[in-house]
Amino acid sequence: MLSYLTTIAIQIGVYLLLTLGLNLHYGFTGLINFGHVAFYCIGAYTVATVAGSGVTLPLAMILAMALAAGASLIIGALTLRLRAEFLAILTLGFGETVRLLALNEAWLTNGPAGHFAYQPFVVPGNPGARDAAFFAMVAVIAAVVVFAIQRLVSGPFGRLMRAIRDSEESVRAIGKVPVAVKLRVLMIGAALAGLAGALQAQYIGYVSPDQFTADVTFLCWMAMIIGGTGRIGGSLLGSIVLFGMFEGTRFLNGLIPGVSDVQIAQMRVAAIGLMLILFTRYLPGGIIREKT
Amino acid sequence: MSPLQFFGNILLNGIIDGLIASLLALALTLTFAVSRFHNVASGDYMTVGAYVAKAAGFSGGWSSVTAGLAGSASTAALAIFFHHWIFKELARRSHVSAAIASVGVSLVLRAGIALVFGTDPSTYRLPIVRATPVFGIFVQPTDLWLIGVSAAALIVVFGLLHLTPMGRRLRAIADNPDLARASGIRSARAMTMLWIVVGGLTATGGIMVAMKSVLYPALGWNLVLPGFTAAIVGGIRNPLGAVVGGLAVGIAQEFSSLLVGQSYKIAVCFVILALILLWRPQGLLGRIEGVR
Numbered sequence: 137m138l139s140y141l142t143t144i145a146i147q148i149g150v151y152l153l154l155t156l157g158l159n160l161h162y163g164f165t166g167l168i169n170f171g172h173v174a175f176y177c178i179g180a181y182t183v184a185t186v187a188g189s190g191v192t193l194p195l196a197m198i199l200a201m202a203l204a205a206g207a208s209l210i211i212g213a214l215t216l217r218l219r220a221e222f223l224a225i226l227t228l229g230f231g232e233t234v235r236l237l238a239l240n241e242a243w244l245t246n247g248p249a250g251h252f253a254y255q256p257f258v259v260p261g262n263p264g265a266r267d268a269a270f271f272a273m274v275a276v277i278a279a280v281v282v283f284a285i286q287r288l289v290s291g292p293f294g295r296l297m298r299a300i301r302d303s304e305e306s307v308r309a310i311g312k313v314p315v316a317v318k319l320r321v322l323m324i325g326a327a328l329a330g331l332a333g334a335l336q337a338q339y340i341g342y343v344s345p346d347q348f349t350a351d352v353t354f355l356c357w358m359a360m361i362i363g364g365t366g367r368i369g370g371s372l373l374g375s376i377v378l379f380g381m382f383e384g385t386r387f388l389n390g391l392i393p394g395v396s397d398v399q400i401a402q403m404r405v406a407a408i409g410l411m412l413i414l415f416t417r418y419l420p421g422g423i424i425r426e427k428t
Numbered sequence: 429m430s431p432l433q434f435f436g437n438i439l440l441n442g443i444i445d446g447l448i449a450s451l452l453a454l455a456l457t458l459t460f461a462v463s464r465f466h467n468v469a470s471g472d473y474m475t476v477g478a479y480v481a482k483a484a485g486f487s488g489g490w491s492s493v494t495a496g497l498a499g500s501a502s503t504a505a506l507a508i509f510f511h512h513w514i515f516k517e518l519a520r521r522s523h524v525s526a527a528i529a530s531v532g533v534s535l536v537l538r539a540g541i542a543l544v545f546g547t548d549p550s551t552y553r554l555p556i557v558r559a560t561p562v563f564g565i566f567v568q569p570t571d572l573w574l575i576g577v578s579a580a581a582l583i584v585v586f587g588l589l590h591l592t593p594m595g596r597r598l599r600a601i602a603d604n605p606d607l608a609r610a611s612g613i614r615s616a617r618a619m620t621m622l623w624i625v626v627g628g629l630t631a632t633g634g635i636m637v638a639m640k641s642v643l644y645p646a647l648g649w650n651l652v653l654p655g656f657t658a659a660i661v662g663g664i665r666n667p668l669g670a671v672v673g674g675l676a677v678g679i680a681q682e683f684s685s686l687l688v689g690q691s692y693k694i695a696v697c698f699v700i701l702a703l704i705l706l707w708r709p710q711g712l713l714g715r716i717e718g719v720r
Contacts, residue, residue: 409536412531
């Protein structure tokens with residue numbers, strides 16, 4: 137039971153990082169990112185490819201963040217000068233393109249079979265100790281990230297982010313350059329997704345393209361919108377609710393007669409969709425509303 | 429097979445795919461022009477139309493007409509329902525939240541279809557016919573039907589837009605909603621008309637895809653990116669551009685698969701999108717316009 141809870145806590149930590157990245161993009165700055173999974177995927181594959189083959193783990197994780205941020209820079213350079221919707225559509229395509237690359241470029245990614253990733257803290261014969269150590273690492277990283285983002289968004293840069301979200305014209309009118317701010321935000325958020333991917337790959341010990349479908353992106357959207365856009369606490373709450381819902385419905389498998397596992401999985405997807413609809417329609421600020 | 433025949437067959441396939449993509453692109457363009465948001469669920473409207481047509485006994489001949497109408501009518505009804513429940517209210521707030529809610533609608537529809545009809549791919553019961561060579565290019569009679577019906581659907585919609593009073597009202601709202609209201613155009617009736625047209629276009633497109641290949645729950649979702657790419661390549665808000673863009677994307681996808689293989693079709697869309705945003709973000713037939 138304890139190891140089950142540790143596993144859930146680690147997953148919540150990974151989704152907290154992902155959702156925080158998305159929240160920086162959309163909640164704070166108004167950048168619509170429908171391809172968040174791409175940065176997560178890049179981070180995961182980076183660690184799986186380089187860690188354990190001569191590159192130390194911290195360096196591999198930094199590389200994962202850098203590559204994810206670099207990829208976002210390309211997307212940003214293409215769209216951030218244009219209207220907001222172009223970013224949404226281009227990121228949607230980018231998420232799918234990165235997954236297709238992972239699926240088809242077998243020389244780099246080993247194709248659909250995926251490949252193993254280095255797992256740190258492995259204690260032979262004692263999986264509980266390994267999970268505990270891993271949880272400690274995720275918790276420390278998440279705490280540092282939350283602290284840093286709290287500093288970032290409560291300072292002048294954070295005010296600029298929110299100002300861009302609310303009215304880009306007025307930001308330009310006071311002589312600031314919105315594109316420069318948006319590019320930086322895009323890179324920071326993507327780096328967080330890369331970090332989340334790096335941690336997930338090390339924890340699972342395995343990466344394959346089917347872990348990186350568009351569903352990941354929409355789970356983050358759901359967590360962010362439920363918890364509250366533009367709130368750091370909202371991302372944490374959203375990630376907890378997300379996993380509460382997932383793990384809660386896991387016990388339904390086989391309990392309802394005549395409903396297969398596949399159907400339960402479909403119902404979950406429908407529930408995610410319904411949550412997105414209901415929250416945007418009836419509770420647009422999420423559970424924890426932004427202070428105004 | 430001579431090179432001419434070889435490329436002729438590829439071109440034919442590209443034109444068919446392109447016409448199908450332009451049906452979706454036209455639906456997206458009209459939605460964006462009149463209702464002012466990007467409806468990500470449009471692809472799933474296609475899936476709904478295709479499945480309803482199957483349930484209504486689509487099997488070639490006269491049954492195609494009745495089943496096709498049943499598919500279009502149900503899709504239109506569904507689109508009107510979502511308009512009144514969600515999009516009417518959200519479009520008033522911000523087009524971003526309407527787009528996010530449409531992701532939710534997309535997930536609900538896809539999962540709902542999988543729950544009701546199962547996830548196994550199926551096909552329509554069409555009579556099997558032999559391909560006939562025309563100038564050495566192998567043409568399936570079905571292909572001619574696909575081209576004929578798609579072209580007819582496009583002509584009907586353009587006729588509606590340009591030859592009827594309701595079409596004139598729709599174009600007036602697309603051009604300037606405030607002015608349209610000031611001149612006494614009732615937007616509620618025009619909106620119903622819009623969603624009927626969108627329902628017809630998407631359902632027809634969905635049925636075409638299912639006729640050409642197979643029917644499965646993610647059928648329409650997988651076409652959303654080509655659809656958006658076509659709309660942007662043509663110049664979003666320009667109906668004729670949607671058709672030009674659709675044909676361009678369809679033909680480009682078919683020819684590029686010679687170089688990079690079938691599995692990268694979606695990635696090709698991403699590349700086209702990136703290039704058009706770099707080179708001509710207003711699209712081939714679009715005008716440069718200010719942000720309102």
